[in-house]
Amino acid sequence: MRTYWGIDLGGTKIEGAVLSAPSPDAVLVRRRLDTEAPKGYQHIIDQIVRLVNQMKEETGLVPERIGFGTPGTFDPRLKTMKGSNTTCLNGMPLPQDLEKALGVPVALANDANCFALAEATLGAVPEVVPDYRCVFGVIMGTGVGGGLIFRGADGQPFVQNGLQGIGGEWGHNILEEGGYDCYCGKKGCNEQVLSGPALQKFYREQSGEDRKLKEIVDRHKAGIDPHATATVERMLEYFGRSISTLINVLDPDAIVLGGGVGNVDLLYTEGVERIKKYIFNNGVVDTHILRPKLGDSAGVFGAAML
Template sequence: MKTLWGIDLGGTKIEGVVMNAETNEILVRKRIPTEADKGYEHIISQIAKLIDLLKEETQLKPVAVGFSTPGALDPSTQTMKNCNTTCMNGQYMKKDIENAIGVPIEIANDANCFALAEATMGIVKDVVPDAKVVFGIIMGTGVGGGVVINGQVLNGRHGIGGEWGHNVLEEDGYDCYCGKKGCNETVFSGPSLQRYYAKISGKSLTMKEIYQLYKEGNDPYSKDTMQYLIKSFGKALSYIVNVIDPDAIVIGGGVGNIDLLYTEGPEELKNYIFNSRVVETPFLKPKLGDSAGVFGAAELVRAY
């Protein structure tokens, strides 16, 4: 039996899955803590530990393992970059993991793995089965994006394909940790929308609370915040649609639970798209939830 092995490497947990490559049946899933505070070498040892646990439970061995990571592998230097688990940055993680577990690995960032999973195993496969180009969005604590073309992740020359979260939307906006100002992430991530609401209302609420107030219809500040989200989202997304014109867009993350994105989002996109105000692209809610990262990681090694 051919199997697919995937690892979703997060800041607090490492999740692994072994799947039947023919049926996508899950043979085993396990999670262990990342314990990133103990340093880079400890993270590598935790990965090796999880692989050993998966081997023990399945009595199988991987041919290769796919990894979803909180950053990107730089194709030129073969080191990690843009990781919010900062001890990984500058490290030869691909080589170090391969040395630790003894098989080849493939790495893509979490947004790419989300997009890949939903394109090949999730909602896109169900709704738009002939889709060739898929743009996957994660809108939560941060903002990320991933591009999948014909079932393959578009990593790009610099390993930053799909990095939509760090396109500049507001040139005079807030500072972003990446060094620029007004990136998409500083405009319509969950924390950024909470900051916007607090600025206009004087009250600090969670995004869930703000959205609930909007649905109740009695809070003008929540309405303003939702309008700000939709206007910013539509404009930012138009740059993607004008360049790659995807067959489907999937929106994940906590902010992705806001229904307006799927109704008002396409309407706002009409104001910017170079297509005579016609938007036919389906905006889809993800099917796989927090499993998308680990399933996408497994899909990275299907060709092995």
């Protein structure tokens, strides 16, 4: 029996799943372990081996290959990891070390690409655009990122990692000149405008009060808080600008909005209207802007589909 093995490597948890078919309903086993990242790089490798062994024991199966969703990206030139907030991974030859430890070939993609691949293959996209050619997965949560999926000539979808391993890195394009400082060294990146913390920071600066994004949106809808309205208007306007750029460059069949900010229903109505202001298509948006279907399963399912 052919099986699909995926590992979602997070900063606090490592999740593994084995699927008997490319379907969210075909899970044979799903397990989690603590990453215990402060114990270092080799300990993370050991935890992954431990998790895979548990899944092998529970299923009685042995993987032919394993897909991994990771924080950060793999640099094809240096053959090492970069840009990971699990900092002990940076500069390390993670794929090679995993293959040595596990004894099977591995495939890696960052977590945003895994989200995009999962939604393109098992989630929201096939139900709406089964013959898609290009899908972009947007993450707008604590951070902001993106994943880019194409369908190959053989009909199979693949992650576009790119020449430098940064394909889909939408979160660190400058959206607001002179905006908030970003950890990447620039100012006003998408992440520093459209992430949940950035939107809450803007509200706090305007109002002097701390509120969660959901409460800010609710207060805007109720018409009781001009600072909430200013924050939501800022979100919608910059969402329209940033998504229009994606569409202008890639013209994807669908864009799936993940992360906590992606739950804001106004993005699918008023947000799309803002895209129309900026798109280079006479104000017409045919691109499907979709809610994700797989929730927190997207990372591990996308890794399995690698």
